[in-house]
Amino acid sequence: GIQVEQSPPDLILQEGANSTLRCNFSDSVNNLQWFHQNPWGQLINLFYIPSGTKQNGRLSATTVATERYSLLYISSSQTTDSGVYFCAVVNSGYALNFGKGTSLLVTP
Amino acid sequence: GAVVSQHPSWVICKSGTSVKIECRSLDFQATTMFWYRQFPKQSLMLMATSNEGSKATYEQGVEKDKFLINHASLTLSTLTVTSAHPEDSSFYICSVRTSGVIQYFGAGTRLSVL
Numbered sequence: 001g002i003q004v005e006q007s008p009p010d011l012i013l014q015e016g017a018n019s020t021l022r023c024n025f026s027d028s029v030n031n032l033q034w035f036h037q038n039p040w041g042q043l044i045n046l047f048y049i050p051s052g053t054k055q056n057g058r059l060s061a062t063t064v065a066t067e068r069y070s071l072l073y074i075s076s077s078q079t080t081d082s083g084v085y086f087c088a089v090v091n092s093g094y095a096l097n098f099g100k101g102t103s104l105l106v107t108p
Numbered sequence: 109g110a111v112v113s114q115h116p117s118w119v120i121c122k123s124g125t126s127v128k129i130e131c132r133s134l135d136f137q138a139t140t141m142f143w144y145r146q147f148p149k150q151s152l153m154l155m156a157t158s159n160e161g162s163k164a165t166y167e168q169g170v171e172k173d174k175f176l177i178n179h180a181s182l183t184l185s186t187l188t189v190t191s192a193h194p195e196d197s198s199f200y201i202c203s204v205r206t207s208g209v210i211q212y213f214g215a216g217t218r219l220s221v222l
Contacts, residue, residue, distance in 0.1 A: 031209045041146075041199055043213040045109060086151065090209045093165070095142050098151045 002027045002089050004099035012105045013077050021072040021102045023087035032063050033096070034072050037084040046072070046085075077106045110136040110204045114214025121192055122222055129187045129217045131202030137182035138204040142211065143175075146199040155200075158185040192221045 003026035013019055025032070034046040047054050047061040049070065054061055058077075063070040074081055084103050088096040111134040121127050131141055139160045144152040156177050157165040164177035174196075176188040189196055197220050203211040 033210070035213075041201070041216040041218070043152075043201065043203075043216075045210070045212065048210050093157055094140065094205055094209060095154045095157055096144075096152070096203070096211060097154075100151045 001091055001097055002029060004087060004089055004097055006085075006087060006099035006102050008102060009100065010103045010105075012107065015077060015079060015106055015108055017077050017106075018073070018075045019077060019104070021074070021085050021104075023070040023072070023099055025068050025070075025087075025089055028065060028068065029089045030065070031090045032070050033088050033090075034061055034070070035086045035088065036081075037086060037101070039083055043086075074104075077104075079106045079108060082106050109210070110134075110138070110206050110212040112202065112204050112212050112214040114202055114217055116217060117215060118218045118220075120220045120222065123193050124191055127189045127192055127219060129189075129200055129202075129219075131185045131187070131204075131214050133183045133204045136204060136206055138185075138206075139182065140205040141179060141185040142203045142205065143177065143185075143187050144201045144203065146201060146216075148199075152201060155187075189219065192219070194221045197221045 005024045036044045049063045051065045058075045060073045084101040086101045088098045113132040141158040143155045146152045158179040166172045179185040201216040202214045
C-alpha cells in the first residue's frame with residue numbers, strides 16, 4: 001500500500017507562532033485528508049485536499065500531487081491547537097491509511 | 109458531515125470477559141463503517157471494514173473470532189472484543205464512510221483490561 005510519512009514527529013510552539021507540518025506519500029493519490037486528534041482522542045476533519053490549496057481560518061493546506069507531498073500551515077497558534085495532526089490517504093478498500101502523525105504542543 | 113456516536117467512551121473490564129462497543133451513524137445511512145485501533149503514542153491502524161448485511165473484512169493479523177463485528181443496520185455497527193486480555197487494551201475508533209472518500213469518526217472507546 002501507499003506509505004505515508006509525516007514530519008516533524010514532535011513540535012513545541014509558543015502561543016502565537018506559526019508552523020508547517022509536512023506529509024509525504026509514496027505514490028500518486030487522488031485523495032488526501034488532514035485530521036486533528038484532540039487530547040481526548042476525537043478525530044476532527046480539517047481538510048480533504050487531493051490537490052491545490054484550501055484555507056479555513058488560521059489553518060491552510062496545500063497538496064502538490066505531482067511531487068507527492070502535502071503541507072498543513074497553522075498560523076497564530078493557540079493552546080487549543082495542541083494535539084496530534086494526521087494526514088491520511090484512502091486505500092483501495094476506501095479505508096484510511098494514516099501517517100504516524102505530528103504531535104503539537106502549544107504553550108501559553 | 110456525518111454525526112457518529114460511539115459508546116461507551118471508556119470501559120474497564122476483567123481479563124476473560126467480553127466487551128461490546130457500539131458505533132452509530134446518527135444522520136447518515138452508512139453501508140460501510142470502519143474500525144480502527146490506536147495504541148498509545150501510535151497511529152491509527154485499520155482493523156476491519158464493516159459492511160451492512162454482510163460479513164466484515166478483517167485486516168491481516170486481526171483475529172476475526174476475537175473481534176466480532178456486526179453491521180445489522182445502516183446506522184449501527186458493533187465491535188465485540190471476546191475474552192479480552194491486557195494486550196487488547198487500546199483505543200478503538202469507528203468511522204463512517206459517506207459518499208465519496210470522506211470519513212467521519214466517533215469519539216473513540218478507551219478499553220482497559222485488568
